[in-house]
Structure formats: C-alpha cells, structure tokens
Amino acid sequence: MSQSKVTHLDNLARTRLSKHFFLRDFLYLETAAMHGINNVPDDLELAIEAGRQLCEQVLEPLQAAWGRIHIRSAFRSCTVNQLGNELGANCATNQSNYAAHIWDRRDEQGFMGATACIVIPRYLDYFEKTGDWTSLAWWIHANVPAYNSMYFFPNLCAFDISWYENKASPHTxxxxxxxxxxxxxxxILAAGVESEFYQQIPLEQRYAACKHILAN
Incomplete structure (x- = not known):
C-alpha cells in the first residue's frame, strides 16, 4: 500500500463521530483483516452522517449510563459484507443490510441508518450468572428511545443495536x-408491540435488575 493511501486511511479513521467515538472504532472486522480487505466506506459523507446519528443518539446515552461500551463490529463495506454472507459469517445479504451494517448505502425506501454490535461489560457479569438479556433490552427500550432495533446473541450478551432515519419504523x-x-x-417486541407475556408486566418492572446494577 502506498504512503498516500496509508495517510488517507489514517486521516479517515480519525474522523470524530461524537464526544467519545471515532470512525476508527467501527471499521475493524476480522473477516476483512483475514482477507486483506480495507473495510472503508465508498460514500464517506453518508457513512459519517449515519454513524454520527448512531453514536450521538444511541451509543453516547448508553455509555453515559453504563460506562465503556465495547464495539464488536459495526460498519461493513459492501465488499466485506458480501464476503461475510458467502462465508456464512452471520452477515445478511447486502440489500438487507443497507442502512444497517452497511452505513454508506440508503435502503430501498431511501432512508439512511447504522448498526453496531456492542457489548456492555458492566452488564456482563449479571448476564453470565442469570442468562437474562431481557432486562437490558427493556432498559434500553425505556431509556434510549432513538434506537430502532436490537438483536441479542449468546456470546457475551452482545447485541446489534440500530439507529434508523425513518422515525415511523416501529421498534423491534x-x-x-x-x-x-x-x-x-x-x-419480545415486534412492530412496536410487546409479546403477550410482557404486556402483563409494567415496563419499569421489566428492567428492575438494571436499576439494581446501576445503583451499585
């Protein structure tokens, strides 16, 4: 790689998205590194704007309440996402990931969005003892209204969390x-409607474990 490309990528990675987050935080992916692919946006302006909204409206409020957030993966270029899909590495098709993990493409409706897979270390000990991810999910639902969707995974209670420009899109x-x-x-939440079990429980009661964790 030429020195000019190295300098360009270095400057790109320094782009500040919010008070605590920089573009560099969201670019590393094992799949890209293993295959020698630069995981960088084609449409830099769009990726930065979508990423900035994700950081300012979703990740910063989470970090303010819970302390440091660990970024597992986030932005994927079309090339990297396509490779991940072909390898069966938990990557959906490119088209279904536009305005999600692929920050630099609008979706078929013309909206932008951004997704990051994160771990909240402060919650992890409780999760490993109880297997309960729902308390965290309901806490975020109640306290970070700018999120659009969450999807939880078994390892480390990692979860995808998304910001989406279309405010009419219901939470899931x-x-x-x-x-x-x-x-x-x-x-537990589909098209903005709680599953039957949780409809019987007041929202604040659903995340009582989080209140205890945050109080200690």
Whole structure:
C-alpha cells in the first residue's frame, strides 16, 4: 500500500463521530483483516452522517449510563459484507443490510441508518450468572428511545443495536438467546408491540435488575 493511501486511511479513521467515538472504532472486522480487505466506506459523507446519528443518539446515552461500551463490529463495506454472507459469517445479504451494517448505502425506501454490535461489560457479569438479556433490552427500550432495533446473541450478551432515519419504523427486539422468563426465543417486541407475556408486566418492572446494577 502506498504512503498516500496509508495517510488517507489514517486521516479517515480519525474522523470524530461524537464526544467519545471515532470512525476508527467501527471499521475493524476480522473477516476483512483475514482477507486483506480495507473495510472503508465508498460514500464517506453518508457513512459519517449515519454513524454520527448512531453514536450521538444511541451509543453516547448508553455509555453515559453504563460506562465503556465495547464495539464488536459495526460498519461493513459492501465488499466485506458480501464476503461475510458467502462465508456464512452471520452477515445478511447486502440489500438487507443497507442502512444497517452497511452505513454508506440508503435502503430501498431511501432512508439512511447504522448498526453496531456492542457489548456492555458492566452488564456482563449479571448476564453470565442469570442468562437474562431481557432486562437490558427493556432498559434500553425505556431509556434510549432513538434506537430502532436490537438483536441479542449468546456470546457475551452482545447485541446489534440500530439507529434508523425513518422515525415511523416501529421498534423491534429479537434474540438468539432463550428468554429465561418464557423459555422461548421469540421476539419480545415486534412492530412496536410487546409479546403477550410482557404486556402483563409494567415496563419499569421489566428492567428492575438494571436499576439494581446501576445503583451499585
């Protein structure tokens, strides 16, 4: 790689998206590194704007409440996402990831968006003892209204969290982890509507464990 390309990528990575987050935080992916692919946006302006909204409206409020957030993965270029899809590395098709992990493409409706897969270390000890991811999900639903969707994974209670420009899009909360309260993996929030089990429980009561964790 030429010195000019190195300088360009270095300057690009220094782009500040919010008070605590820089573009560099969101560019590293093992798939890209292993295959020697530069995971950088084609449409830099769009990627920065979508990423800035994700950081300012979703990640900063989370970090303010919970302390440092660990970024597992976030932005994917079309090339990297396509490769991940072909390798079966938990990457959806490019088109379904526009305005999600692919920050630098608008979706078919013309909206921008951005997704990051994150871990909240402060919550992790509780999750590993209880298997309960739902308390965190409901806390975010109640306290970070700018999120659009969440999808939880078994390892480290990592989860995808998204910001989406279309404010009419209803919230969803999904998981690959069994819900310890119901024993299934169904969505606990679909099209903005809670599953039947949670409709019987006041919202604040659903995230009581989070209140205890944050108080200590």
């Amino acid at each position: 909360i999904s998981s690959y982890i069994q819900d310890p309260n119901t024993g299934h993996k169904k969505r």
